[in-house]
Amino acid sequence: MAEPSVRTGVALLGTGVLIALLGYMLSLFVHGILWLVPVGFVFMFDAGPALAAFGLGWIISALHPLRKWYLYSLIAGVVISAAGFAASWSMPLNQEIWSYQQLMMTLAWSVGPSLVLSAVVASIVINRRVSKAGIVLQRNMHEDEMDVVLILALYLPFITLVTNLNFYLRYVLPVAVTWLVWHLFADKLSTWLLKRQAVAGAILVAAEPPKTEETTIFNVASRSYYPMAFGLGVTTTVASVLDLLGINLFGEDPFSASANAAFISILAIALGSLYVGPVLWLFEDCGIRVFNPVRKILTEPKIHSLADEMIEIYTFIFSPIGLTFSVADGDLVLALILLAFIVHLLFTVSMTSTYLYLKFSVNKHLWKVVRRLEMEGLLTQKPL
Amino acid sequence: MRKILVLLLLAALVIPVNGFELSSVKDALRSDYEYLRDVVEQVSGDGDVSLRAMALHGIFAASIHMGLGDAESLNFLNKIAEQVGTRVLRGEGLDIGFTGKIPAAENLLTHLQTVYFAAMHYGLTQNQRSREMVDILGESLEKFLGWTPVYSRAAMLVQANWVSLMTGGSVNREEAQYAVNSYAEHFQEIVAFSTQNDAQLIQSLSALSSLLSVAHEANIEMPDELAALWMVHIEYVGNFTVVKNPGQDFELASRALLALVEAAETRHGRYASMALDVAMNLSQRMEGLYRVGDRLLMVETRLIDLLLYDPAATAEQVFTAAQQKTSAINMIYPTALARLRKLASMQSNSLEVVVTKLSTAKGYYPLFESGAALSEEYVNRFLRSSLFSTILVFERKPAAEVRNLALERFVSSSPVSTGVLIVLVLLALLNRVGVLYKRG
Numbered sequence: 001m002a003e004p005s006v007r008t009g010v011a012l013l014g015t016g017v018l019i020a021l022l023g024y025m026l027s028l029f030v031h032g033i034l035w036l037v038p039v040g041f042v043f044m045f046d047a048g049p050a051l052a053a054f055g056l057g058w059i060i061s062a063l064h065p066l067r068k069w070y071l072y073s074l075i076a077g078v079v080i081s082a083a084g085f086a087a088s089w090s091m092p093l094n095q096e097i098w099s100y101q102q103l104m105m106t107l108a109w110s111v112g113p114s115l116v117l118s119a120v121v122a123s124i125v126i127n128r129r130v131s132k133a134g135i136v137l138q139r140n141m142h143e144d145e146m147d148v149v150l151i152l153a154l155y156l157p158f159i160t161l162v163t164n165l166n167f168y169l170r171y172v173l174p175v176a177v178t179w180l181v182w183h184l185f186a187d188k189l190s191t192w193l194l195k196r197q198a199v200a201g202a203i204l205v206a207a208e209p210p211k212t213e214e215t216t217i218f219n220v221a222s223r224s225y226y227p228m229a230f231g232l233g234v235t236t237t238v239a240s241v242l243d244l245l246g247i248n249l250f251g252e253d254p255f256s257a258s259a260n261a262a263f264i265s266i267l268a269i270a271l272g273s274l275y276v277g278p279v280l281w282l283f284e285d286c287g288i289r290v291f292n293p294v295r296k297i298l299t300e301p302k303i304h305s306l307a308d309e310m311i312e313i314y315t316f317i318f319s320p321i322g323l324t325f326s327v328a329d330g331d332l333v334l335a336l337i338l339l340a341f342i343v344h345l346l347f348t349v350s351m352t353s354t355y356l357y358l359k360f361s362v363n364k365h366l367w368k369v370v371r372r373l374e375m376e377g378l379l380t381q382k383p384l
Numbered sequence: 385m386r387k388i389l390v391l392l393l394l395a396a397l398v399i400p401v402n403g404f405e406l407s408s409v410k411d412a413l414r415s416d417y418e419y420l421r422d423v424v425e426q427v428s429g430d431g432d433v434s435l436r437a438m439a440l441h442g443i444f445a446a447s448i449h450m451g452l453g454d455a456e457s458l459n460f461l462n463k464i465a466e467q468v469g470t471r472v473l474r475g476e477g478l479d480i481g482f483t484g485k486i487p488a489a490e491n492l493l494t495h496l497q498t499v500y501f502a503a504m505h506y507g508l509t510q511n512q513r514s515r516e517m518v519d520i521l522g523e524s525l526e527k528f529l530g531w532t533p534v535y536s537r538a539a540m541l542v543q544a545n546w547v548s549l550m551t552g553g554s555v556n557r558e559e560a561q562y563a564v565n566s567y568a569e570h571f572q573e574i575v576a577f578s579t580q581n582d583a584q585l586i587q588s589l590s591a592l593s594s595l596l597s598v599a600h601e602a603n604i605e606m607p608d609e610l611a612a613l614w615m616v617h618i619e620y621v622g623n624f625t626v627v628k629n630p631g632q633d634f635e636l637a638s639r640a641l642l643a644l645v646e647a648a649e650t651r652h653g654r655y656a657s658m659a660l661d662v663a664m665n666l667s668q669r670m671e672g673l674y675r676v677g678d679r680l681l682m683v684e685t686r687l688i689d690l691l692l693y694d695p696a697a698t699a700e701q702v703f704t705a706a707q708q709k710t711s712a713i714n715m716i717y718p719t720a721l722a723r724l725r726k727l728a729s730m731q732s733n734s735l736e737v738v739v740t741k742l743s744t745a746k747g748y749y750p751l752f753e754s755g756a757a758l759s760e761e762y763v764n765r766f767l768r769s770s771l772f773s774t775i776l777v778f779e780r781k782p783a784a785e786v787r788n789l790a791l792e793r794f795v796s797s798s799p800v801s802t803g804v805l806i807v808l809v810l811l812a813l814l815n816r817v818g819v820l821y822k823r824g
Contacts, residue, residue, distance in 0.1 A: 047800055050804075104548075105798070107800040109798040110798060113800070113801050113804040113805070114804060116804070117804045117807060117808060118807070120808060121811075124815075124820050127820070127821045127823040131821045204486075255782070331787070334783060337787060
């Protein structure tokens with residue numbers, strides 16, 4: 001395994017440090033040349049630290065590439081960004097603590113993102129080589145704990161808001177509602193959908209025993225994607241419909257308006273994402289196959305293709321447009337900032353709910369679905 | 385369980401409801417825009433329209449644009465600025481340097497309203513021609529009136545930067561530094577201006593607070609003597625008789641309230657907190673004098689405060705009106721409330737009452753006795769638009785600040801984060817398409 005290599009990482013780290021030093025020298029000596037001042041600033045506080053952080057992340061990834069050590073760089077990047085953001089946010093901006101502020105900004109916007117990028121690039125390089133060589137990557141010994149760290153990091157920017165009611169209304173209550181709805185209804189809906197297929201003439205086959213769901217970082221993060229995308233679509237739709245009807249329920253700044261739109265959509269998000277989230281996961285992992293006696297084919301149970309495919313198209317094309325007109329007053333830049341804000345809000349809610357569901361509900365649900373179908377005599381045990 | 389879920393949904397629907405709807409404020413402002421556009425279209429072919437009237441239309445249009453923030457009103461504002469700029473730079477309709485070609489009263493009023501318009505336009509658009517007008521007219525006014533904290537070139541540059549700051553723009557550091565130096569150099573003139581009477585002391589406090597806000601935004605340290613002078617002004621205004629007993633002169637008390645709110649907005653240490661406390665108490669004492677239930681009360685007002693915004697009034701009529709009184713619904717008090725509620729939570733719902741009354745998209749709500757002004761509809765709409773644009777500007781301000789902070793961070797001071805974000809999104813797309821590597 002040639003790359004990622006420690007040598008490349010050290011070279012990048014050293015270059016980054018040199019660029020930062022060059023920026024510092026420029027800031028000392030070029031007071032008279034105005035255009036060089038911002039260049040010096042960017043070298044010292046942005047490009048230099050970013051390249052050094054990329055190099056550091058590369059070194060970490062290179063230490064044990066097959067044991068997915070790039071996950072450490074990834075988690076470090078997210079935590080450093082979130083902590084730097086929280087620290088710079090909690091301090092009033094003034095001259096006395098300017099250098100401290102700048103350091104926190106550098107951690108939040110340069111070091112953190114660079115570590116994340118380094119981890120992502122390293123994972124692509126490693127996975128490409130692994131897939132070519134036909135090797136299987138080993139498990140990282142901390143993979144099970146990293147999802148919890150990632151969730152905590154998502155909440156970290158709001159550490160100063162723990163006494164604010166809005167924090168609980170927007171970031172805690174939606175998690176409880178979503179998880180509760182999933183926990184109560186996911187198995188029932190999955191069983192009902194499978195039963196409908198059996199009634200329609202398909203034969204349900206218990207091809208494999210249900211797979212036990214893991215709460216590894218990638219499992220939780222990737223599974224959070226669909227509920228988050230669905231929530232984004234619902235939120236934008238609610239905001240747009242209210243705007244079209246001339247109903248101004250929010251009356252505050254666009255950030256509060258967007259957060260309120262997301263909040264109002266909680267129940268719709270929880271119920272809707274039940275179908276594109278937990279039901280889909282249960283279908284994937286219950287080990288049941290659907291046999292079509294007419295076409296003689298055996299397939300995995302699926303959710304409707306429209307729900308599967310339309311979510312992304314609708315959400316990511318419509319959201320920027322919808323938000324621009326409904327809450328950002330025609331300001332596209334503001335709409336994109338709002339989009340980032342809502343994506344963070346919904347991803348935090350979605351990932352936490354997904355973690356809770358995978359940790360406490362899914363394994364029971366998998367067995368419940370299989371047992372109910374067995375009890376009703378709808379499940380064939382033998383492969384056809 | 386179902387009951388709990390229904391209750392949760394109902395709670396979600398009830399919690400975010402606000403006191404009044406901003407959409408009705410915007411609709412009323414849009415109707416003011418249409419009215420003004422018609423007025424300007426009617427006079428556009430008329431060569432006799434005075435520069436002062438054009439500048440007044442410009443101030444009205446700038447105020448509407450600050451509230452609406454849309455391209456249509458900006459386009460309209462720019463057209464007026466173009467006409468005003470051409471006339472000022474040609475020296476038509478005013479006498480730069482006060483050489484006696486035009487009667488001094490008319491020339492002074494034209495100078496004041498034109499320079500104020502130019503400052504607003506420059507603050508909103510960074511138009512260099514308007515900046516040039518601020519320089520020319522500011523210097524001309526300084527020549528005639530001497531240096532004052534309210535009408536000098538430095539004061540107008542502060543005003544322009546304050547407008548820029550409030551509407552989500554940035555502060556020009558060089559201009560802010562020039563203004564700070566100018567105020568520090570003219571320390572004695574500020575004291576002389578303020579000690580003339582209570583109204584001028586209030587004006588000085590407003591000017592010093594704006595200077596402080598602009599300087600703070602530009603990371604410029606205020607000289608100690610200016611900061612001390614600002615504090616002294618807060619103490620004096622806080623101890624005014626009308627502040628203790630606003631019933632004596634409601635209009636002056638409303639001006640004092642607005643100046644104290646502006647001082648509190650600087651968030652500059654203990655004195656800003658003190659100004660906020662005094663302003664909160666004063667606003668509560670004024671409430672009973674302002675409305676009874678949902679009925680707004682007319683209070684004694686100087687006639688000049690209406691005629692100043694009347695394009696049909698001559699300078700002579702305006703200055704004569706300085707000594708005359710009339711009755712009108714005060715618009716400074718709700719303006720101060722709209723800004724105060726962004727600094728502290730308030731129990732009062734006077735602002736909601738005013739907005740509900742005034743926000744009629746068809747026609748206008750009469751704010752003063754019929755016959756007090758020559759262009760009644762114009763003045764009524766002018767006064768309404770000033771309040772409504774303030775409400776919208778302060779509603780939009782937090783988002784505008786975040787927007788600009790984010791833009792500044794991503795574009796100028798941290799280009800790496802933008803680059804990383806773009807690369808990550810690109811990699812995510814490639815991964816989704818499945819071209820990065822084959823999955824086992």
